[in-house]
Amino acid sequence: MEQGKDWNPDLYLKFRNERTQPSIDLIRKIDISFQPKSILDIGCGPGNSSQALLRRWPNAKLTGVDNSENMIEKAKKSYPDNTWIVADASKYTSSDKFDIVFSNAAIQWIPHHEILFKKLYNLINICGVLAISVPRFDEMPISKIIQRVASKAKWKEATTGCADAFTRYNYQFYYDLISADYQKVEFWQTDYIHVLESQFAIIEWTSSTGMKPYLDRLEDEDKLQFEDEVLSEIKFDYPVQKNGKVLFPFRRLFMVGYK
Numbered sequence: 632m633e634q635g636k637d638w639n640p641d642l643y644l645k646f647r648n649e650r651t652q653p654s655i656d657l658i659r660k661i662d663i664s665f666q667p668k669s670i671l672d673i674g675c676g677p678g679n680s681s682q683a684l685l686r687r688w689p690n691a692k693l694t695g696v697d698n699s700e701n702m703i704e705k706a707k708k709s710y711p712d713n714t715w716i717v718a719d720a721s722k723y724t725s726s727d728k729f730d731i732v733f734s735n736a737a738i739q740w741i742p743h744h745e746i747l748f749k750k751l752y753n754l755i756n757i758c759g760v761l762a763i764s765v766p767r768f769d770e771m772p773i774s775k776i777i778q779r780v781a782s783k784a785k786w787k788e789a790t791t792g793c794a795d796a797f798t799r800y801n802y803q804f805y806y807d808l809i810s811a812d813y814q815k816v817e818f819w820q821t822d823y824i825h826v827l828e829s830q831f832a833i834i835e836w837t838s839s840t841g842m843k844p845y846l847d848r849l850e851d852e853d854k855l856q857f858e859d860e861v862l863s864e865i866k867f868d869y870p871v872q873k874n875g876k877v878l879f880p881f882r883r884l885f886m887v888g889y890k
């Protein structure tokens with residue numbers, strides 16, 4: 632990944648608990664009666680989702696794949712006993728298959744999900760499980776605010792096409808895709824309501840994820856100004872509560888397929 636555009640694991644982990652909760656919830660729902668021997672975590676980031684998987688199945692052999700060198704370096708340092716691979720998940724191949732192929736908050740960065748899901752299917756052992764969660768960022772006010780700011784004359788040229796950094800499909804699309812290949816499927820959607828310390832925390836949260844493609848196109852000083860303009864618009868959709876906290880609703884879609 633291009634230097635300066637790589638992910639920042641420390642900023643990402645500032646909201647570690649909130650970002651890991653969907654993995655914990657998805658893992659809890661996986662209904663299997665055997666002990667999985669091998670698990671693949673696609674877009675494992677700094678290893679937080681992988682660690683949640685190992686808390687449920689401590690004897691499984693875990694492989695984490697991520698195309699960010701920074702993220703994999705952080706995962707390696709934090710959890711040296713697992714296998715960590717720097718690779719684009721859409722190109723990743725393995726001669727081994729896995730009992731569980733898992734991914735939290737990562738595949739929205741990868742295009743062409745018909746192809747990706749076929750690939751993931753082929754990486755799963757018979758009777759294994761696919762378990763995926765994707766944020767519905769484009770359905771949230773913050774996404775619209777970022778796009779509104781980006782469409783201003785000052786930012787328009789630099790940020791053209793940034794909204795396309797995220798792959799978006801509706802749940803009907805995923806249902807058709809997964810139910811065609813798997814014996815049983817489960818789908819649900821959750822609105823987490825995260826309690827943050829301030830409105831600026833929403834900027835910190837999204838600067839390392841949903842706002843990242845926009846910031847990656849800007850010089851350092853412009854990044855700050857762009858963030859400031861987003862912050863000034865945040866106030867209407869994310870007001871300060873009576874106790875000073877700010878509520879940040881965050882929608883996520885969950886999908887489980889049993890092969």
Ligand SMILES: C[S@@+](CC[C@H](N)C(=O)[O-])C[C@H]1O[C@@H](n2cnc3c(N)ncnc32)[C@H](O)[C@@H]1O
Nearest residue numbers: 674675676680697698699719720735736737740
């Ligand atoms: C929001 S983080 C999710 C990290 C972790 N799974 C979690 O649950 O918090 C998204 C991760 O997807 C990774 N990613 C994005 N595109 C990818 C690709 N094409 N192949 C592999 N990883 C990718 C990013 O580098 C990042 O670490």
